[in-house]
Amino acid sequence: MTFTSRLAVVALSSLLATGTAFAQTAAPAAKTDAKTTTAAPADKKVTKERTAESLECSKQADAKGLKGKERKKFRRDCKKDAKAGTAAPAAADKK
DSSP states (O other), rough: HHHHHHHHHHHHHHHHHHHHHHTTTTTTTHHHHHHHHHHHHHHHHTTTOOHHHHHHHHHHHHTTOOOHHHHHHHHHHHHHHHTHHHHHHHHOOOO
């Protein structure tokens, strides 16, 4: 065999070996299926029902047009007041 034919054989066998190496990397794709099944409990968090206080505080924040950090702070304080027994509308009157 000449040098060029040996080189061609080595190159061809490298390509075939590389193809099988890449074919083996497809196995972790089964793990992504497992991730989708573990994502099901996360869906339960999304479908968790919100309390009446939380909904009322959200409505008040919407009425005030609050967004971002201000909305988060308002809702946190509103829910804290509602749990403490203070009426939620009274929290809306505070500025």
